[in-house]
Amino acid sequence: MTTQINFTRGIKNYNDAFAQANAEEQKRLEGCKEYLGEKSFDAETSKIDNWCLVDGLVYYIYQCDTGEKCLNRFEPTHATISNTPLYRVITDRTTEQLIQDMIAESKGEENVVNCKIHLQTARQFKNQFRNINLDGFSEEQMNDPIGFSKSGWERKMIRDFKWLVTSDSDIFFKFKGVDY
Secondary structure, X not given: OOOOXXXXXXXXXXXXXXXXXXXXXXXXXXXXXXXXXXXXXXXXXXXXXXXXXXXXXXXXXXXXXXXXXXXXXXXXXXXXXXXXXXXXXXXXXXXXHXXXXXXXHHOOOOOOEEEEEXXXXXXXXXXXXXXXXXXXXXXXHHHOEOEEOOOOHHHHHHHHHOOXXXXXXXXXXXXXXXXX
């Protein structure tokens, strides 16, 4: 059973994202600010202009130089390079709503969107690309998130289709319904 996850995107500044975060997340971020010092913490937040909330936790969308858009947890005290695969983030927004979002974004308008997200499953991927061979997947694996490589043709596909992806394990486990 998969879980749909609350997602708010389009928040333009850290203070608004912080104000909407849950109490535990606010406490964590205050600790990060105390650890780094206000000046260093503000320098980290000033680098980001696309803040998001995922079930009350502060995230941001980072656009890579090569075009990929990645949803990342805001971790100002450390950066890690993960070897986990990328998962496509899908919202419950309709095509018409997505078009309106893109128009507003292209005009630079404030466009805060509240919706639900989940990770694309192997079954959804197979339905989207009928010629893809997923014969090695069991029936259970077809309902699991499908991971994409961080290099090669899969990365090119992510970039070409302008998919929002994440390698965040918290989102993966929430999707799987794992309570931790």
